[in-house]
Structure formats: C-alpha cells, structure tokens
Amino acid sequence: MLEIGTKAPDFTLLDQNGENVSLNDFRGKKVILYFYPKDSTPGCTKQACAFSELNPHFIEANAQIIGISKDSVASHKRFEQKYQLPFILLSDSELEVIKSYDVWKEKNMYGKKVMGVVRSTYLINEDGVIEKTFEKVKAADNPKQMLDELNG
Secondary structure, three states, X not given: OOOOOOEOOOOEEEEOOOOEEEHHHHXXXXXXXXXXXXXXXXXXXXXXXXXXXXXHHHHHOOEEEEEEEOOOHHHHHHHHHHHOXXXXXXXXXXXXXXXXXXXXXXXXXXXXXXXXXOOEEEEEOOOOEEEEEEEOOOOOOHHHHHHHHHHO
C-alpha cells in the first residue's frame, strides 16, 4: 500500500459510461477509492451494494466513492445497471492505476499462486493526499468502516 501522508497518484480512466474521470476532478472532496477484483462476484457485489446503500451518507460527508477493477467499461455498465449503483466505477484493464496504488499482488486461489487485485481501500483527503489505507478489507464491512472513518 502507498504511504499515508503522500500525494495520491493522479489518473484518468474510463467510467461505466465511457467518460474520462480523473482523481483531480474531485479536489475539494474526500475520495473513497476502493479496488476490487471483479464485477458481479459475491464479495464484490456485497461491497458495492453496501457502498450504494450508504451513498447518501457519503454525499452528506462531501465524499465521492470510486471503485476500480480491471473489468471492461461494458462489464462495469452491466454491474451498475443490475445493482443500480449510484457511484463511479472505473476500468483499469491495463492495470496501470491498480499497480501504481500497489494493490496488484500475488494471491493464493484454491492452493494456486496467482496475481490479482487485493481488495483495498484508500481514503484521500480534499487536497489529494492519502489519509488512510486499508488492505485486505472484508467486502461486506468495508463501506461502514469507511463511513465511520469519515465521521471520526
């Protein structure tokens, strides 16, 4: 994970609507930047739906939720529509942002070593500085954990 107190690497990726989105677009807001392995899998769906349910509270706290995976724009669009997700999903099929945020790691899947996204979340402040990091988060608990962090 990147170090707390360092500037979060800026990026520009396509969202679920095929629009360019940059981290810098959210200066002046806190950003909940969460990395997840794959659209429509059980854990990722639990996490996204929990963020969705709590989204009004994040808006109240002047925070933007952004989810990033290596899935395609089309996959993100289907995921968003199926679960009516009210926040931004970004496609990083080239793994550039995923690697720059140090969440592409060796994992153990069914006894096999594979490379993949480790479910991780960054809390980035209004100035684009990393305030908190959370690695290997529990999908269902992470949204409430992040809301608690915002509300101190």
